[in-house]
Amino acid sequence: MTPATPPALGETRLLLDGRPVFTDTPGDRWRTSPAVDGVCAILRLSPAERACYVEAPLGRIAGLRRFTSLQRFVPFWLRPAVGTREDEVKPETLWLLARLDDGAHLLLAPLLGRSARYSLLGSADGLVVAAETGDPAVVVPEEAALFVALGHDPYELIERSARAVAAHHSARLRREKPLPDTVDLFGWCTWDAFYKEVSPEKVLAGLDAFARAGVSPKWLILDDGWQSTEPAPSGEERLVGLRPNARFGGDLGPLVREAKERFGVRRFLVWHAFAGYWGGVCPCSLPGYESVPVARSFGPGVLRQEPDWNVRPWGARIAVPSAEGIARFYADYHDALLTQGVDGVKVDAQAMLEAVAAGSGGRVALHRAYRAALDASAARRFEGRLINCMGATTECAYLADSAVFRSSDDFFPSKPESHGAHLFANAQVSLWFGEFMLPDWDMFQSAHPRGAFHAAARAISGGPVYVSDKPGAHDAELLRKLVLSDGTVLRADRPARPSPECLFSDPSRERVALKIFNMNRECGVLGVFNLHADGAPIACNITTGDIPLLQGEDYAVFFHRTRRLTRMGGAASLQVSIEPGEWEIVSFSPIARGFAPVGLTDKFNSTGAILSRNRSEAGGCRIRLRDGGHFLAWCESKPELVTWNAQPAEHWLEADTCRLEVSVPFSGEGDLHVQWTSFGKANP
Numbered sequence: 189m190t191p192a193t194p195p196a197l198g199e200t201r202l203l204l205d206g207r208p209v210f211t212d213t214p215g216d217r218w219r220t221s222p223a224v225d226g227v228c229a230i231l232r233l234s235p236a237e238r239a240c241y242v243e244a245p246l247g248r249i250a251g252l253r254r255f256t257s258l259q260r261f262v263p264f265w266l267r268p269a270v271g272t273r274e275d276e277v278k279p280e281t282l283w284l285l286a287r288l289d290d291g292a293h294l295l296l297a298p299l300l301g302r303s304a305r306y307s308l309l310g311s312a313d314g315l316v317v318a319a320e321t322g323d324p325a326v327v328v329p330e331e332a333a334l335f336v337a338l339g340h341d342p343y344e345l346i347e348r349s350a351r352a353v354a355a356h357h358s359a360r361l362r363r364e365k366p367l368p369d370t371v372d373l374f375g376w377c378t379w380d381a382f383y384k385e386v387s388p389e390k391v392l393a394g395l396d397a398f399a400r401a402g403v404s405p406k407w408l409i410l411d412d413g414w415q416s417t418e419p420a421p422s423g424e425e426r427l428v429g430l431r432p433n434a435r436f437g438g439d440l441g442p443l444v445r446e447a448k449e450r451f452g453v454r455r456f457l458v459w460h461a462f463a464g465y466w467g468g469v470c471p472c473s474l475p476g477y478e479s480v481p482v483a484r485s486f487g488p489g490v491l492r493q494e495p496d497w498n499v500r501p502w503g504a505r506i507a508v509p510s511a512e513g514i515a516r517f518y519a520d521y522h523d524a525l526l527t528q529g530v531d532g533v534k535v536d537a538q539a540m541l542e543a544v545a546a547g548s549g550g551r552v553a554l555h556r557a558y559r560a561a562l563d564a565s566a567a568r569r570f571e572g573r574l575i576n577c578m579g580a581t582t583e584c585a586y587l588a589d590s591a592v593f594r595s596s597d598d599f600f601p602s603k604p605e606s607h608g609a610h611l612f613a614n615a616q617v618s619l620w621f622g623e624f625m626l627p628d629w630d631m632f633q634s635a636h637p638r639g640a641f642h643a644a645a646r647a648i649s650g651g652p653v654y655v656s657d658k659p660g661a662h663d664a665e666l667l668r669k670l671v672l673s674d675g676t677v678l679r680a681d682r683p684a685r686p687s688p689e690c691l692f693s694d695p696s697r698e699r700v701a702l703k704i705f706n707m708n709r710e711c712g713v714l715g716v717f718n719l720h721a722d723g724a725p726i727a728c729n730i731t732t733g734d735i736p737l738l739q740g741e742d743y744a745v746f747f748h749r750t751r752r753l754t755r756m757g758g759a760a761s762l763q764v765s766i767e768p769g770e771w772e773i774v775s776f777s778p779i780a781r782g783f784a785p786v787g788l789t790d791k792f793n794s795t796g797a798i799l800s801r802n803r804s805e806a807g808g809c810r811i812r813l814r815d816g817g818h819f820l821a822w823c824e825s826k827p828e829l830v831t832w833n834a835q836p837a838e839h840w841l842e843a844d845t846c847r848l849e850v851s852v853p854f855s856g857e858g859d860l861h862v863q864w865t866s867f868g869k870a871n872p
Contacts, residue, residue: 195220195229195336202247204229204338209294212314213247221332225352228337230299233306233319234330240321240550241488242328248274248314251289254692258283258617260307263490263497263539264578265597267609268616270694277310279318280489282582283620284308285342287692293342295349297620300357300586301331303550305542307489308334320487322542322551332356342691343736350623357586362625362683365591368532368573370455372679374671375654376405377631380601384413387435388443390659395451397659403667405654406675407455408447409534409575414440414458417465422481424467424503427474430524444529452675457532457573458525462541462558468507469517476520477513481505482544498543508544511557518565525569532573535562539581555583563589575628575652580617585624592652595627599642599656607638608719608769609696611645615686615704618649622683631656634663641717643670644748644771647792648706648713649684653677669792672815673854678796680706680713687714687734695719701728701766705735711787711795712738712776718766729761730774738776744784744822748773748792753822753847755779782824783809783862788817788852799857807865816854821862823848829863 193206197220202210205227219232235242249255252274258266260280269278277284284296296315298306303326304319319328335353339345354361378386381394391410398404414436416429431438440458447453463469471479483505484498491497498504509517522533541558542551566574567589576584576593584593595617600606614629621627629649632642634657643666646653653670670677687703695702695717702717712735718726730745732738742757747764749772756762756776764772775795777784785801787794799812813819816832824846830839832852837860839850852860 194222201250202229202336204336208250209336209338210247211250214245217244223335223337223352224355226337226348227339228335228349228352230332230356231334231336232331233317233333235319235328238327240324240326240328242319244317244319245313246315246317246334249286249288249294253287253289255284255286256616256692257281257285258620260490260580261493263486263543264537264580266580266617267613268694270692273310274314275310275312277308277315279307279309279492281308285346292338292340293345295337295339295345297335297349297353298582299332299335299353300552300582301333302329303552304328304331305552305582306333309489318489320489320551322487322545323549324546326550342688343685346620347623350620353586354624359586359624360589361623362591365589366572367591367626368571370407370457370532370573371592371626371652372676373406373454374403374675374677375407375409375652377409377411377654377656379411380599380631380633380656381658382413386410386413391443392446394657394659395447395453397662398657399451401662401664401667403662403664403671404452404675406453407457407654408453409457409459409654410440411459411534415460415465418470420467420470420505420507422503422505424505425465426467426470426507427464428470429473430521440525440528440530448529455531455573456529457534457575458530459534459536460521461537462535462562463506463508463537464517466502466537467505469509471507477517478510479507479513480510481507482546484543485546486543506540506544508548511548511554514558515561518561522565522569532570533566534575534577536577538576538579538584540578542581542583552583556587559583559587566590576625585621588625591626592628593621593625594630595621596630599630599632601633601636604721607641608721611642611717612694612696612702612719614645614649615684615702618683619685622685627651627683633657633661634666635661638769639663640666641769641771644715644773644792645704645717646670647678648680648704648715648773650680650682650706653679669790674815674856676814678791678793678814680708680793680796682706684715688736689734699723699726701726703728703734705737707735707737708793708795708798710739710778711798713793713795714774714776716764716766716772716774718768718770721769723768725765725767727763727765729763731759731761732756732776735776740778742779743776744779744786746775746786746789746794746820748775748789748794751789753786753820753845755822777822779822784822785809785811786820786822788813788815789820790818794820808861808863811860811862812857813852813860814857816852816858819850819852819860821848822846823862825864827862827864831861833858
């Protein structure tokens with residue numbers, strides 16, 4: 189392999205591997221240095237002024253055809269934005285992938301510095317890098333600001349770039365972090381069921397309703413509404429005690445014990461905010477944490493989109509524990525929770541911290557302190573059971589040593605227009621930030637009109653699966669498509685991502701289907717979604733190229749909704765038509781010697797139920813399954829015997845369609861053995 193040419197910055201252009209990637213670049217603002225992996229560089233910004241907020245022109249992308257990006261449209265969440273010109277790049281863009289005229293791809297990832305956080309925005313003259321410290325006393329220094337990389341395969345480019353960005357920040361990637369055990373269990377969150385009017389009686393009523401429906405959660409989140417809070421003189425709600433409020437009798441212990449002993453809940457999590465509560469920690473009631481009321485002051489990138497973020501919706505001031513005090517706060521609070529039987533925490537409002545960093549050394553320094561304290565406490569007390577929420581910032585992604593973060597704005601039951609955009613945001617955020625943390629695609633409600641739409645997406649998302657059902661409002665049949673008899677879920681191998689065909693499209697606005705793909709070991713799974721609730725059906729072709737990680741050439745392909753089983757190989761394609769607001773899940777299983785297990789087809793992620801398959805030379809195949817249910821396989825020859833855990837199993841073969849179906853008793857994990865040989869005679 190020929191070594192890549194070192195990056196070079198001329199008077200007006202940046203070269204990577206000898207080709208221009210930026211033009212009209214002011215050479216007096218930027219310095220280049222090679223990154224650690226592949227055809228890439230790190231650009232160092234030399235600010236033209238001493239200020240806490242600086243914008244520096246970067247230039248135009250040479251040969252830009254189309255881009256996709258992740259943009260912080262509110263302080264707490266990201267959404268995708270696509271376009272064809274630099275002036276379409278929105279403020280607070282934290283990642284950008286461009287397709288160039290010659291088919292190559294350019295990746296831009298703004299970095300975190302010692303004291304500044306960097307982002308992108310567009311202008312009539314090209315891209316601009318914005319640097320922000322969040323503290324008027326801290327100026328933007330000269331330091332690394334932007335990672336730039338070039339490649340042909342966008343997925344390989346993303347993985348390679350993530351390794352380099354992680355190395356630059358001395359961070360761990362998602363695959364290097366242990367995952368909390370909750371991600372493999374079916375869960376319930378109290379938020380959409382009760383909002384802040386939650387109580388022990390309501391939680392127990394909810395658990396009882398699940399039990400009567402026959403699908404019980406094995407973990408739950410007691411969301412906002414359980415803490416002891418009071419309004420401050422300025423109006424903000426602040427935390428005033430470490431014990432629960434009067435509705436909970438000052439003790440979560442009885443509720444936690446009953447949830448576990450009576451309803452089989454294994455892990456009980458509770459909600460709290462990054463700074464204790466929305467308005468922080470009351471310095472008078474809880475003086476040990478050095479809390480100081482600070483007026484919110486978001487940066488220009490946030491305020492130019494919505495100028496009233498400094499005052500709404502939780503008031504203008506937050507009582508912020510100091511960098512030293514926050515470690516004591518988490519230790520005391522989490523110790524108190526631990527003694528009540530609590531197993532973990534969901535920590536909200538994380539991006540709020542950047543707005544109250546004045547006087548604390550800036551947003552990066554304060555976030556480092558809070559981040560380290562939270563991760564350490566969750567690891568020590570809760571074995572890492574931590575969901576990071578409302579923190580879709582680079583501070584969270586690049587500094588967190590914990591593994592799970594919410595990747596989208598909330599599921600809104602009463603906003604029909606939000607559901608397609610919600611799914612698109614989760615898939616696109618997973619594309620980049622899923623390299624650093626495990627995306628949590630948020631809860632949903634099973635009995636909601638779009639419940640199946642959300643359930644299908646969660647089934648292949650690779651992240652946690654949990655609902656926010658109101659007591660008695662359950663679609664039990666839908667839930668059983670997600671949950672095994674032991675309360676676990678069929679989680680796919682990695683975060684689901686958009687397929688190549690829609691990588692640079694916006695399926696929530698354009699008349700294209702959103703395709704998202706994942707893997708279950710050697711099997712692939714593809715979700716196809718029409719994100720528009722009204723309008724016309726969307727027709728699209730399904731090919732093996734929709735799942736770039738597939739290795740083979742010959743596959744059994746199963747369509748979950750139509751129950752169609754067929755064979756696909758090479759460059760073949762199959763057309764599907766998706767009605768407005770609807771979906772399909774397509775599973776791919778490689779055919780070997782005329783046989784391919786498709787798994788449990790009464791589950792959305794059917795091949796996720798296959799732990800292993802071993803074809804013997806003697807003429808049989810042993811499939812390890814996660815549970816019982818309706819098993820399907822592509823089978824070209826009639827088997828002489830099918831057994832489940834060494835006992836004969838009822839089965840049927842449609843020879844003309846190669847469709848082998850087996851009724852597998854529910855008994856948890858076990859072995860399905862399909863045998864073609866008899867008296868030493870092998871299957872031809």
